[in-house]
Amino acid sequence: MSDNILVSAADGVLEIRFNRADKKNAFTIPMYVAIVDALQRAEADAAIRVIVLAGEGGAFSAGNDLQDFMQNPPDLGDQPEAGPVMRFMRALSTARKIVVAAVQGPAVGVGATLLLHCDLVVAADNARLSLPFINLGLVPEFGSTLLLPQRIGYHQAAELTLLGEPFDALTAQRLGLVNRVVPQAELLETARGLARKLTAKAPDALLLTKQLLKSGSGTLAERIVEEGGHFAQRLRTAEFHEAATAFFEKRAPDFSKLS
Numbered sequence: 675m676s677d678n679i680l681v682s683a684a685d686g687v688l689e690i691r692f693n694r695a696d697k698k699n700a701f702t703i704p705m706y707v708a709i710v711d712a713l714q715r716a717e718a719d720a721a722i723r724v725i726v727l728a729g730e731g732g733a734f735s736a737g738n739d740l741q742d743f744m745q746n747p748p749d750l751g752d753q754p755e756a757g758p759v760m761r762f763m764r765a766l767s768t769a770r771k772i773v774v775a776a777v778q779g780p781a782v783g784v785g786a787t788l789l790l791h792c793d794l795v796v797a798a799d800n801a802r803l804s805l806p807f808i809n810l811g812l813v814p815e816f817g818s819t820l821l822l823p824q825r826i827g828y829h830q831a832a833e834l835t836l837l838g839e840p841f842d843a844l845t846a847q848r849l850g851l852v853n854r855v856v857p858q859a860e861l862l863e864t865a866r867g868l869a870r871k872l873t874a875k876a877p878d879a880l881l882l883t884k885q886l887l888k889s890g891s892g893t894l895a896e897r898i899v900e901e902g903g904h905f906a907q908r909l910r911t912a913e914f915h916e917a918a919t920a921f922f923e924k925r926a927p928d929f930s931k932l933s
Contacts, residue, residue: 677709680730682716686723686873687866693729698780700739703746706758713765723877725769727792728862734801735811737783741808747841763816767791770881772800772872776865777801777843778858787816789851793884796865797926798844798858803851804840825850833841876929 678699680691690712692699705844716722729735735913756764766773766788780797786803790797807814814822822831826849834841846852856864872880882904892900908914910931920927 678702678705679712681712683722683932685870686721687869688712688722688728689726690765692727692729692733692735693731695733697739698736698750698859699729699731699785700736701784702739703758710758710761710765710842713762713769716771717765722771723873723880725771725773725775726776726865726869727788728865729778732800732858733779734775734777734781735785735788736780736787737806743926744751760793762834768809769816770884772880772884774865774872776861776869777803777852778861782806784816786817787814790818790821794868795852796861796868797846797852797855798861799843799855800858801843801844801846801852801855802840803843804838806840807840829848834900837861838839872931874926874929876913876917876927876930879908879913905914 676697677882678692678694680689680693682689682691692701692705693814694700694702694705706828713725716725717814769791773792774794774796775790775792776796778801780802781789781850782804783806786805787804805814805818813819819831822834825831826834843852843855846853854864884906886897886901913929916929917927
């Protein structure tokens with residue numbers, strides 16, 4: 675595990691904190707390796723229900739460390755032996771567990787595009803996002819040229835990527851890239867609070883809801899049928915029984931005893 679990646683787990687939440695403050699948490703190859711290890715650990719551990727991504731030292735991530743990348747060009751090909759960067763992209767984009775990002779200070783390049791693969795994004799009021807690929811003679815990555823137009827419309831996506839100018843947290847929230855903006859001092863606790871709320875939900879239903887939300891295939895009619903099938907199956911689960919019993923008993927459901 676890289677010293678630049680801090681990993682901790684408690685009460686169903688695994689935190690991955692980028693810890694290279696002197697470089698504004700710019701990612702290196704060893705950092706990618708460590709993040710992938712942590713994401714795989716979370717996926718394999720049934721006790722982990724939520725993943726929190728955060729940055730130490732007043733920054734989220736300044737993106738890729740250009741010097742490191744120039745010395746060790748990443749292999750972004752779609753091959754089983756693909757390098758750490760592609761393994762990171764696969765691990766985050768296919769994560770079954772809920773991912774919450776806590777963004778402060780700069781979120782540049784992949785430090786911004788990775789947010790498109792998170793489920794909830796909380797930003798500090800000092801957060802500043804940037805997609806500066808064009809300014810480096812590069813193109814956007816991590817599926818952002820597909821996801822951004824889908825999320826915010828073509829013209830907004832074109833402005834962010836073709837001009838490559840930074841934008842603040844409130845703009846990101848207005849565009850729908852951030853769920854909420856909070857004072858910097860409240861950032862991590864807000865993200866952790868959301869994580870705690872999520873861990874209290876029915877775990878299987880939570881994972882299935884994310885799966886449905888992330889699936890872009892099928893027509894509306896097909897999705898209605900798909901949801902209906904899952905809904906009917908859920909009525910026969912212990913999770914639904916616990917939730918219904920708690921409702922009638924006027925108490926909060928406790929799904930921990932079902933795991």
